[in-house]
Amino acid sequence: MTRPPPTAALAGFVSCGTCGLLCRPAEAGKPGECPRCGEPLAFRLPESIERTWAYVVAAAVCYLPANLLPVMTTTTIKATTESTILSGVIHFYTTGSWFLALIVLVASVIIPLGKLGALAYLLVTVMRRSTGRPLERARLFRMLKAIGRWSMLDVFVVMFVVALVRFEPFMSVVPGPGVPFFAAVVILTILAADAFDPRLIWDPAGKTGGTGG
Amino acid sequence: MAEDSGLPNVPVPEAEIAPKRRLPISVVWFIPLLAALAGVGVAVQQYLAEGPAIQISFRSGEGVEAGKTTIKYKDIEIGQVTGVRLSEDYTRILVTAKMEKSVEKLLGSDAKFWIVKPRVTLSGISGIGTLLSGNFIRFEPGTSRVPGREFTGLETPPAVTQDLPGREYRLRADTLGSLGVGSPVYYRRLSVGQVISSALAPDGRSVEIRIFLNAPYDKFVSSGTRFWEASGVDVTAGVDGFTVQTESFLSLVIGGIAFETPPSLEGYHPVPDNAVFLLAADRTAALSPQEGEADPYALHFDEQLRGLSVGAPVNFMGLQVGEVTGIRLEFDPATESVGTRVDIVAFPYRFLRDMKKAGPYAKKELPPGKRRELMQRQVVGKGLRAQLRSGSLLSGQLYVALDYFPDAPQAMIDWSGKPPRFPTVPGETTVLRATLSSILAKIDNVPITEIGKETKEAIASLDRTLRLLEGETLPEAKKSFATLDRTLSRVDSEIVPEARKALEELRRASAAAERALKDADEMLLAPDAAGRQELLDALRETARAAQAVRLLADSLERNPSAVIRGRKPEKPR
Numbered sequence: 001m002t003r004p005p006p007t008a009a010l011a012g013f014v015s016c017g018t019c020g021l022l023c024r025p026a027e028a029g030k031p032g033e034c035p036r037c038g039e040p041l042a043f044r045l046p047e048s049i050e051r052t053w054a055y056v057v058a059a060a061v062c063y064l065p066a067n068l069l070p071v072m073t074t075t076t077i078k079a080t081t082e083s084t085i086l087s088g089v090i091h092f093y094t095t096g097s098w099f100l101a102l103i104v105l106v107a108s109v110i111i112p113l114g115k116l117g118a119l120a121y122l123l124v125t126v127m128r129r130s131t132g133r134p135l136e137r138a139r140l141f142r143m144l145k146a147i148g149r150w151s152m153l154d155v156f157v158v159m160f161v162v163a164l165v166r167f168e169p170f171m172s173v174v175p176g177p178g179v180p181f182f183a184a185v186v187i188l189t190i191l192a193a194d195a196f197d198p199r200l201i202w203d204p205a206g207k208t209g210g211t212g213g
Numbered sequence: 214m215a216e217d218s219g220l221p222n223v224p225v226p227e228a229e230i231a232p233k234r235r236l237p238i239s240v241v242w243f244i245p246l247l248a249a250l251a252g253v254g255v256a257v258q259q260y261l262a263e264g265p266a267i268q269i270s271f272r273s274g275e276g277v278e279a280g281k282t283t284i285k286y287k288d289i290e291i292g293q294v295t296g297v298r299l300s301e302d303y304t305r306i307l308v309t310a311k312m313e314k315s316v317e318k319l320l321g322s323d324a325k326f327w328i329v330k331p332r333v334t335l336s337g338i339s340g341i342g343t344l345l346s347g348n349f350i351r352f353e354p355g356t357s358r359v360p361g362r363e364f365t366g367l368e369t370p371p372a373v374t375q376d377l378p379g380r381e382y383r384l385r386a387d388t389l390g391s392l393g394v395g396s397p398v399y400y401r402r403l404s405v406g407q408v409i410s411s412a413l414a415p416d417g418r419s420v421e422i423r424i425f426l427n428a429p430y431d432k433f434v435s436s437g438t439r440f441w442e443a444s445g446v447d448v449t450a451g452v453d454g455f456t457v458q459t460e461s462f463l464s465l466v467i468g469g470i471a472f473e474t475p476p477s478l479e480g481y482h483p484v485p486d487n488a489v490f491l492l493a494a495d496r497t498a499a500l501s502p503q504e505g506e507a508d509p510y511a512l513h514f515d516e517q518l519r520g521l522s523v524g525a526p527v528n529f530m531g532l533q534v535g536e537v538t539g540i541r542l543e544f545d546p547a548t549e550s551v552g553t554r555v556d557i558v559a560f561p562y563r564f565l566r567d568m569k570k571a572g573p574y575a576k577k578e579l580p581p582g583k584r585r586e587l588m589q590r591q592v593v594g595k596g597l598r599a600q601l602r603s604g605s606l607l608s609g610q611l612y613v614a615l616d617y618f619p620d621a622p623q624a625m626i627d628w629s630g631k632p633p634r635f636p637t638v639p640g641e642t643t644v645l646r647a648t649l650s651s652i653l654a655k656i657d658n659v660p661i662t663e664i665g666k667e668t669k670e671a672i673a674s675l676d677r678t679l680r681l682l683e684g685e686t687l688p689e690a691k692k693s694f695a696t697l698d699r700t701l702s703r704v705d706s707e708i709v710p711e712a713r714k715a716l717e718e719l720r721r722a723s724a725a726a727e728r729a730l731k732d733a734d735e736m737l738l739a740p741d742a743a744g745r746q747e748l749l750d751a752l753r754e755t756a757r758a759a760q761a762v763r764l765l766a767d768s769l770e771r772n773p774s775a776v777i778r779g780r781k782p783e784k785p786r
Contacts, residue, residue, distance in 0.1 A: 013225060023228045032228035041228050051241040058245035065252050069259075080290075081280070177255060184248060195241075 007199075009043045016041060045197035049123055055192030056119045062184040063112060070176035071158055074165075082176060085109060085154070108154045108182070111147060115189045118144055122196060129204040137201050144193045151186040155179060264292065264314040269326045269350070271366040274306035276348030277328065284310055284326070286352040291316045294350070308350070308366070316352075320362070323355030327367040369410055378428035379406065382484075384470070386492035389420045390442050391468035398424050399443055399471040405430035408470065422492065424470060435474055440490050441499035443471035475500050508588075509538070509632035512555040512599045512613065516640050521601065521611040527557050529615040535559035537613060556632065557599075557613060589626055592636060596621050601640035603729065611640075645725045649751045652718040656758045659711050664704075671700040708769075715762050722755055 008015050014025045016034035023041060026032035031041035040046070070082035083091065085108045092101035118140055125137060158175050165173040274297050276282070284292035292312035300307050312320065329351045350366070389411055398406035406426035414421050426434065470492065493499035518540060527535035539556035591597045596618045604612040624636030674696050 014228065022225055024225045026228040035226045035229055047241070054241040054245050058248040061245055061248040061252050065255050069255065181252070181255075184251075188244070188248070 007202075009203075014041045014043050017045075044199055044203075045195065048195055048197040048200060049127060051195040052119065052123055052192050055188045055195055056116055056123070059112075059185050059188035059192060060116055062181045062188060063116065066112075066178050066181035066185050067109065069178035069181060071154070071178040071182060072161065073174040073176050074171070075174070076171045084176075084178060085182070104154075107151075111151065112185050112189060115144055115147065115151075115193075119189065119192050119196065122201070126200045126204075131204045134201050138198055141193070141196065141198045141201070144189075148186075148190040148193055151189065152183065155183045155186065262314055264312040265317050265320060265360075265362060266295070266309060266311050267292075267320065267362050267364060269308045269310065269364045269366045270300060270305045271308060271328060272305060272368055274308065275328060276330065277306070277308055277350070282308075282349055284312065284350045284352050285329075286316065286319070286354070291352060310350070316354075317360075319352075319354035320360055321355040321357035322359045322361030323357040324361060324364060325353040325355065325367055326350050326364050327369070377425075379426050380428070380431035380434070380486055381409065381423060381425050382434060383487055383489045384422040384424060384440050384492040385414070385419045385489055386422060386442070387419060387494075389422070390494075392422060392442065392470065393468060396468040396470065398426060399469055400430055400433055400473070402471075403430075422470075433474065434472065434484060434488075436484055438472050438474045438484075438490065439493065439499040440470055440472045441493040441496050443469040443496075471496070473500070508560070509556060509558050510599075510626075510635040511630055511632050512557060512635050512637050513543075513552055514555065514601055514637055514640070515552070516601065518553050518555070518601075518611070520603070521555065521613075525604070525610065525612045527559055527599075527613045527615060534615065535613075555613065557635075559615075585626075585628065592626050593623060595619070598624070598638040599635050600638050603641070641725075641729055645722070645729055645751065648718075648722050648725055649755060652715070652722055653754060653758060655718060656715055656761070659715070660707075664708060667700065667703070671696055704769075708765075712762060712766060715758070719755065719759055719762070726752060726755075 008022065012024070013022050014031045015022045016037060016039050018039040019034060019037040021034055021036045023031075023035060025041065025043070031043060033040050045051075067085055070084050070087075072088075073080065073082045085104065089101050089105045089109070092098070092104060122137055122141060125132075158179055162173050162175050165171060271277070277294060277297050279294055279296045282294040283290045284294070290313075292310045294308055294310045296309040298307050298309075299305075327350070328348050330348050355361075392408055392411065394408055394410060396408040397404040398408070406424055409423045409425045411420060411422045413419075473496075521537065521540055523537055523539060525537040526533045527537065535558050537555060537557050539554075541554055541556075542551050543554040544551050597615060598618050598621050600614050600616060600618075601611050602614045604610045618638050621636075621638050626636065627634035678692070678694075678696075
């Protein structure tokens with residue numbers, strides 16, 4: 001068996017997440033606080049899996065109303081129409097703008113769902129201490145982090161439309177109750193990705209007693 | 214261990230320990246809990262806000278679109294159409310709609326729904342929003358407390374929306390004219406209502422127009438109110454020039470109805486909702502007495518009917534009270550002869566309206582039996598008869614006159630006939646002709662020849678006498694004078710009364726002729742009129758007879774001795 005690659009935890013050290021100071025943990029179970037900046041120290045992000053799960057579940061809960069509730073209420077002289085994300089997609093598709101439909105579908109439906117699925121996958125594999133394909137999983141995680149900051153696009157679009165389209169009483173657009181839920185999904189998935197400690201992916205490979213949990 | 218890890222041998226600071234309180238579960242789980250609570254809260258709110266879904270069936274789904282068409286009540290949106298589809302048997306359109314929660318209580322089983330189509334008329338555009346939003350469905354709550362979820366939509370809007378105070382009336386007209394739904398109803402040129410709907414009467418013989426009068430104007434409608442179509446222009450030529458009357462320019466273009474209660478018919482008899490009125494063509498027709506029912510009668514005349522036509526008026530005191538509806542030959546089995554029969558209709562109310570107003574029949578429709586009785590009383594007691602009269606010497610047209618002939622023999626209306634047979638008297642032309650011929654006959658009867666012969670004899674005898682007188686004795690002369698005396702007395706007793714009688718007849722004939730001429734009043738004499746020719750002939754005959762008599766009288770007056778000596782050319786003395 002090859003030697004496991006050296007890690008701080010393996011060496012019995014812990015580094016401060018804030019100032020980067022490498023310390024000796026006070027006790028094996030309780031690393032204590034950073035002597036320089038006072039940040040609580042941890043070999044791995046504290047309660048990473050539990051917290052990530054919590055965020056994922058919360059995001060999943062919000063995902064349903066985000067898609068079922070209207071995100072935009074358009075009032076014209078003619079009529080008042082409430083559009084959900086999916087009805088917008090269908091509207092774009094039936095009116096011939098399949099490309100726009102695709103964009104909205106991917107950005108607003110598939111990506112949040114994919115993020116939730118990917119996070120769940122990472123969590124399950126980490127919990128099972130799986131050693132398979134750590135590099136791919138790491139890449140997947142990087143992708144999740146990267147996408148995260150762009151996920152508010154829909155919310156921004158709605159806000160822009162609402163702000164711009166105000167020709168009352170002829171036409172006005174009001175954000176629907178789906179918007180906060182959609183924003184919640186985005187925020188919660190970002191938080192989930194933040195709460196996840198990617199080092200956990202590598203721990204099983206190194207067979208160290210990383211105390212991520 | 215440091216060597217194992219391959220880290221540089223540097224002093225690594227020791228971490229510190231601060232006491233920490235830990236919860237059995239991570240606080241982070243509050244977040245999904247919160248999310249779940251928010252989700253459930255929204256779901257519950259959505260569910261509670263969810264109004265009832267209903268289904269309405271229409272014959273046609275004109276302009277109804279799922280997701281667009283709204284259901285409105287008092288112009289407020291209370292629901293939206295969620296689906297439109299055909300019924301199973303493809304005969305109707307089934308519209309499903311989601312109603313707002315707040316109107317749930319209004320959705321009784323007798324609630325009404327109808328499609329409001331955008332309407333642009335000259336009188337106004339009904340809601341500019343309607344134009345843009347297309348048709349919508351209007352809702353009118355019912356009175357039923359039983360909740361309903363399936364409704365049958367109305368094809369035409371209900372007459373009155375419940376919240377609009379006013380009354381509905383029905384008008385019967387021959388034609389719809391230029392009236393349409395929404396045409397205004399005027400009262401003293403004030404628009405007080407509108408036409409709600411129009412439909413053919415079930416029997417197809419008239420058009421029924423429903424109007425709605427807004428409160429409080431509905432109270433001006435009473436049993437005496439007359440309605441007329443105010444669509445046209447009423448141009449009247451009078452002594453003061455032309456008068457043009459119209460309700461308004463608008464009614465000229467889109468039609469309209471006006472009503473008024475004639476002062477003579479005022480007195481407030483409220484009428485029930487949906488009372489039926491007749492719609493007259495114009496104001497004049499509306500305000501003229503109403504005809505009511507028409508009574509048919511048959512007339513039998515023993516004279517020429519040439520000049521009488523269907524549609525000829527039946528007059529009473531110069532006013533039309535009916536018209537001739539038929540002229541034909543009729544075989545009378547009793548006498549085995551062919552006679553003529555004239556059918557007329559008379560509007561008894563024109564006679565009897567005032568009778569009805571007074572006495573026991575006031576405020577009541579006169580029953581047919583009573584009407585008969587009154588009519589009979591007129592006919593029998595007062596001598597009301599039908600007579601043919603010449604309406605125009607110009608064209609020889611005849612008309613039927615109802616008039617009183619107190620001297621006429623008693624007669625009854627023969628109610629057994631169908632139609633009842635009305636008694637008649639011979640026409641005036643017939644009377645005139647008969648009088649003239651009797652005069653001529655009497656003139657004929659004057660024994661001119663005998664008078665002449667006897668005069669000649671007398672003259673001869675006188676001649677002889679004179680001759681005798683010249684040479685002979687007086688007794689001869691005496692005898693001769695006696696003869697003259699006899700002759701003169703004969704002239705006295707025969708010729709003079711005869712001539713007087715003839716003159717009298719002539720005067721009466723002239724009077725009759727004058728009457729006949731008076732009947733023709735404003736008519737001018739045309740050379741080709743049949744009646745005129747006959748009359749002229751008669752007059753010429755009369756004139757000739759009169760001339761003969763005058764000549765006779767003249768010559769007798771100027772020269773009484775002509776009786777003795779005969780007519781000789783007068784010699785200057």
